[in-house]
Amino acid sequence: MKLAIALVLLVIATLLFHWLSPWWFTPLASNWGAVDTxxxxTLYITGFVFVAVNxxxxxxxxxxxxxPSRRAHYEPENKKLEIWLTGITAVGVVAMLAPGLIVWADFIDPPEDADIxxxxxxxxxxxxxxxxxxxxLGKVDSRHVGPDNPFGMAPDDAAGRDDVLVRNKxxxxxxxxxxxxxxRSKDVLHDFAxxxxxxxxxxxxxxxTYLWFTPTRTGNFDILCMELCGIAHYAMRGQVIVNTGDDFNAWLAEQPTWEMMQGRIAGDPSIGEGQYAVCSACHGAMGEGNVALNAPALAGLQGWYLERQLQYYKDGVRGSHKDDIYGQQMAPMAAMLADDDAVRHMVAYIESLPAVDMQxxxxxxxxxxxxxxxxxxACHGGEAQGNYALQAPKLSGQHDWYLKRQLANFRSGIRGAHKKDNYGNQMVLMSRALHNEQSVNDLLAYLNTM
Incomplete structure (x- = not known):
């Protein structure tokens, strides 16, 4: 009797949870209402079966x-009952699968006039x-991927020269x-959702692989990776921003093409040396850093990372937080580099400086x-040497006091909170795995051995 009551209560509680639960689909923003249907x-069929069976x-x-007054009747087989149950089950399975197959047929058949x-x-x-x-779209190959060709564009393919490249989440x-x-994936399995x-x-x-859809309302919508793709899988996020046609065209016109990226001049260390004279006042003549001025070492850092950070300062991604005292000092210094060419010249000179020993x-x-x-x-390398493929900078050969301050900034949201700081957003989450100051000190003590 108690078990029978428990089963009835289970059914009632399940139905109440379904109808009263706030966890349901996000509001539809595309043409795929058929997916909801x-x-x-499926839910109604399985729900009916769940209620009926229980x-x-x-x-x-x-x-x-x-x-005690009754005796059980033993009936090992009942073919009529088995036929009915098999038939009802088959109808139920077909009723669940058939709509999905119909939707799938549309899902893999994009319109001929669809944008790409x-x-x-x-x-x-x-x-x-x-x-x-x-x-x-031009041809691509992972063998071409590098700091100057992050998409792996085929250098000699004319069709790719006008491709618009968006290096943003x-x-x-x-x-x-x-x-x-x-x-397309450059490394492991991912899932675009x-x-x-x-x-x-x-x-x-x-x-x-491919999919298609038609956005039906403007706004910002979450992009998630729904395939376990590594240690920072949960931080692999972005947004689809649906604009009006005019706003979209204006945004697209601001993005660089592959031809524009190829046309960038290489950095000239001799020009960068003159520009570095201002930087040396804080960072040292050889980029060795200066604890008294809270200036980190620059020598030994990868050029692609230096270029990104200088651009972040120029764009206000770094150095704009009210509590980032030293970043606020750095932002106007980076602004003295007039354009992208000036940044590359500076970076080329810093790359030529020899790495220094740290105390x-x-x-x-x-x-x-x-x-x-x-x-x-997992990102920065077994010897903290950095990893371009994961956009993780070198950590070895850097002042521990500077690394400690940056970890504190990430943990508190002073750094990495800006919406355009794609990689900083991930570091905010990763840095919080260090639970206290002693954990940070232990980590940096280990880095000092490298």
Whole structure:
């Protein structure tokens, strides 16, 4: 009797949870209302079966409960009942699968006039490529990927010269225009998903998959990676920003093409040396850093990382937080570099400076620090040498007091909170894995051994 009551209460509680729960689909923002309908059909069928089976079990337990005056009837087979149950089950399965197959047939058949955009996934960022005026995307190959060619564009393919390259986690699209999304991975399995659009698809290394949809309302919508792609999988996020047609065209016109990227001049260390004279007042003549002036070492850092940070200062991504005292000092200094060419000249000179030996200023447990570094090493390398593929800078050869301050800034949101700081956003989450100051000191003590 108690078990029968428990089953009835389970059914009632489940129905109440379903109807009263705040956890439901996000509001639809695309043409894929059929996906919601398919899910609803599946839910209603399985829900009906769940209620029917559990109530029947409760009835059977109550109706055929133990009674010493009755004797059970043994019936090993009932073909008629088995035929009915098999038939009903088959109808139910078909009713669940058929709508999904119909929707899938539409899902893999994009309109011929659909716009094209390529989504590129990598640990742990999204980037995007649009065809230029010729309407054709150029050839790509992972063998071409490097600091000056992050998309792996084929250098000799004329069709790719006007491709628009967006090295940012946010994807802009126009409203009410169908778009076919080509999906490419540079490293491991990823999965591109936008819950509000009801679309998701795996990115498989070595091939190109696709999906399509039509945004039906303006706004910002979450991009998630729904494939466990590594240690920072949960931080691999972005947004689809749906604009009006005019706003989208204006944004697209501001993005660089592959031809523009190829046309950038290489940095000249001889020009950069003259520009560095101002920097040397704080960072030292050889880029060795200066603790008295809170200036970190620059010598030994990778050029791509230096270039990104200088651009962040110029754009206000770094140095704009009210509590970032030293960043606020650095921002106007970076602004003295008039354009991208000036930044590259400066970086070229800093890259030519020899790395310097650092003196430890913190005490910590090296063995515990090595355990903490296992997580960090997944991006920054086993010897803290940095990793371009993961956009993780070199940590070895840097002042421990500076690294400690940056970890504190990440942990408190002083650094990495800006919406355009794609990689800083991830570091905010990763830095909070260090629970206290002693953990930070232990980690830095280990880094000092490298």
């Amino acid at each position: 398919t899910v609803d059909i 109530l029947f079990m409760a009835y059977a337990i109550f109706r055929y409960r133990h009674d 955009v390529e989504v590129v996934g990598e640990q742990w960022q999204w980037s995007y490529r649009f065809p230029g005026e010729d309407g054709v 946010d994807l802009h699209l126009p409203i009410d225009r169908p778009v076919k999304v080509l999906l 936008v819950p509000q659009f009801r679309v998701k698809m795996d990115l498989i290394p070595g091939t190109v 430890s200023s913190l005490l910590g447990n090296v063995a515990k620090g090595a355990d903490h570094y296992v997580t960090c090493g």
